Amino acid sequence: RKAFRxxxxxxxxxxxxxxxEGTGDFDALVDEVTAQMYGDPELRKACDLAADALLAANGKP
Known part of the structure; x- marks a missing residue:
């Protein structure tokens, strides 16, 4: 989940x-977007698959 975030x-x-740029709301925006995506079961599966692919492409298990 951290890789996807x-x-x-x-x-x-x-x-x-x-x-x-220059706003303090960026981290909150990222948290909100990822929370919404992980709140949907189908999107959650896609996010997890994307995270796995990102980690595999980076040489991590």
Whole structure:
């Protein structure tokens, strides 16, 4: 789950960093987005699969 959160943080920062720069709400936004995604059972499965793929691509088990 941590790997997926890091991925989401990087993705959101890349997409919206210019808008969020200088605000203290970025971590809260990432937490909210990932919590909503993990709240949906089908999205949770997809998030877990994505995290596994990210870790495998990075050489981690």
């Amino acid at each position: 890091i991925f989401m943080e990087a993705t959101l920062r890349e997409e919206f960093g210019h808008v969020l």
